[in-house]
Amino acid sequence: MDLIRIKNAEKKYKNGVTAIRNLNLDIEKGSFTFVIGGSGSGKSTLIKMLYREERPTQGKIIVGGLNVAKLRNNKVYKLRRKLGIVFQDYRLLPKLTVYENVAFAMEVIGAKKNETRLKVLKALEEVGLKNKVHNYPDQLSGGEQQRVAIARAIVNNPKLLLCDEPTGNLDPEKSMEIMAVLDKINKVRGTTIIMATHDKEIVNKMKKQVITLKDGRLVSFKKKGTYYDEDVENAK
Amino acid sequence: MKMLRMLNRSIRDSIKSVFRNFSLSLASISCITITLIIVAISMLASFNVQNFTKEIEKDLTIVVFLDSDTSEDRITDLKKEIGNFPNVESYEFESKEDVKQKMQKESEVLNTVLDGWSEEDNPLKPTFKLKVKNVNKIGKTADKIKQIENVSVVKYGEGMVETMISSFATIQKVAYGAVIALVVVTVFLIVNTIKLTIFSRKREISIMRLVGASNFTIKTPFIIEGMILGIFGSIIPIVFTTYGYLAFYNHFNGYLYTHLIKLIRPEPFIYQMSLIILVIGIIVGMIGSSKAVRKYLKV
Structure with a gap:
């Protein structure tokens, strides 16, 4: 297909x-x-x-x-x-933590808190950032920031x-x-x-x-x- | 549930935004405050003017004196004729006898003097008291009645009342004009405030759009922000109206200069005014912010 x-x-x-x-x-x-x-x-x-x-x-x-x-x-x-989108310049919100940045994508489409939590943690685990959920983007390396962006892009399980x-x-x-x-x-x-x-x-x-x-x-x-x-x- | 969650989020965001851009919010709030104070004064004035115009109109009568030798038959005819005038709403007729009795009641001296008069040599005049439908035409109506046979004297407010009523109308028009102009200026100011908050959150908005937030979700916080500005802006005007009007009313004991001009009682009036001011504040805030959102968000 x-x-x-x-x-x-x-x-x-x-x-x-x-x-x-x-x-x-x-x-x-x-x-x-x-x-x-x-x-x-x-x-x-x-x-x-x-x-x-x-x-x-x-x-x-x-x-x-x-x-x-x-x-x-x-x-x-x-x-x-x-769909999920990832850019060269990451496009993260600097005032939100890693967790909040990823959760943002779910909150704005009205997802429930519990569901958000589960999915966000799963996505962050997939990109290997589970130990950095409370860090802010400027505390991360470029590669890590991009992984946050990827987690945000896949958190809603897009096709x-x-x-x-x-x-x-x-x-x-x-x-x-x-x-x-x-x-x-x-x-x-x-x-x-x-x-x-x-x-x-x-x-x-x-x-x-x-x-x-x-x-x-x-x-x-x-x-x-x-x-x-x-x-x-x-x-x- | 989902709606509620989104609304909750919008309200939280908009309150945050009001305080994050505090100096700007303050500019809008003070502009709304000034506007609403002037709106409130204009409304207080025009409601009072309306009120005492109505009061005066209610009291306004044309008094028609007939010749004292008018026959009973002629009086019956006149009742019909005057009652059929297009501008006459109602009339009250007092015969010579009625007038005499009324006067007797008024004082002891008159009582004894009038007692000596018989039915025949009563020099008093039978009287009509007319209420008119349209106060502005009272002069013309009085002139027409004067021309009727057997009518000797016609009395009404003569000029003074009409000038008063027309000047009240002018006051009201000016007040409305000022209110409209100020509201327009305030809307522009709010458009600018919200525009700046939109710019400061541009990145956030673009990410919201990327991850699939609906237009409703993106717009609502800004519109709520406008409403919050409106609510904050109406606090001082409401306090001002409530206490200001109370003080004003008490100072003049409910009458302005003469007993002719009666002020509206403050009790339910100030609450109604406060509500109107709050609603105007919220609406002005909403119009301003939704204009800004439409213009600068391109959603």
Whole structure:
């Protein structure tokens, strides 16, 4: 079954830049997909369209049964509850503890206290931060902060986890730790993961499916892909 | 249950926000306070004006004296004629005899003097006392009655009453104008206050949206914050109205300058006024904050 279906999608920004051109893509449930490409290739735009931060100017994007292109502003939350999002800059609230940051995602959708507690602790355990629940974000390392962000993204048990360069601010060692966490989530929870990155090593090590974008066009879609240099070279 | 939990959260957040941005909140609260004090004064004035306009209108009568030699038949005709005037609401007729008896009751001296008069040489005039429907047309009605045969003298407030009533109307209009202008200014100030609290919580709001908070959840704390500002802003005006009006009423013993102008009794009046002030405060706060939310939240 496909969790995401993209048909003839095009995104043209108001300043005239076309970020995505005629994109067709189906992504299976439970898969782990890298989206790679150089700067300005449309990786981020693709991710943004998947969580309806941007709307496609043309075509269809269906995520978990919702047509993103036609989703109105006041209904966006319905989509957002089906997915988790992780960014390069973590986006944690500095005045809340680790526990509160993760619980925040449940509180604002009106979850019960007991349920919140259970799920938050479980998520934090999964990312290996159970001993840091009472710390504040600025007391944690970058890698740890990113793991908090991941815990927040998965706490509602979403079907889809979107990651926009989650390792962009981390050194290779910490990056691999994050990847291990994501891989575990993909395997244990069965969460579909889409990750935009330009980290060659990670892609080569993980051996997952790889989508290569270049100037907003789909260049290749490999089932067991690596960040082949020739792909990027050819695309140029 | 879920609704209640969310509401609880919203209230907690909005109270926190009021105190976190205290200087800004204080600016809004004092603006609401000043507005509401002026609104309260205007309302006190205009309710009182309305009240004594009504009182005066109730007391206002046209007194019509007929010639003393008017026959009984003619009086019967006149009763019909005057009763049918479009502006006449009701009339009271006093015959010569009635007038005489009334006067006799008034004093001992008159009693003995009048006692000597027989039915025939009673020089008093039969009298109509009329209540009108529309006080503004009282002059015209009086003029028309004057032209009727056998009517000798027509008396009413003559000019003074009309000027008084029309100047009251002007006072009310000015008061309403001031109130509306102030409310508009206050709404703008609240829009700005809430805008700044929205900016200071931008990160939080963007994360809320990312993790799937509904628009309702995002907006409610800000709207409640506006309401809280309104409630805080109405405290001083309520105290001011209650004690101020009581002091004012007691100082003038319930009448303003003359016994003609009677003030409204404070007992239920000040409570009603306090409630109105509170409601206006809350509504103004709500309008301001929901305007700000719509404009700056883009949800």
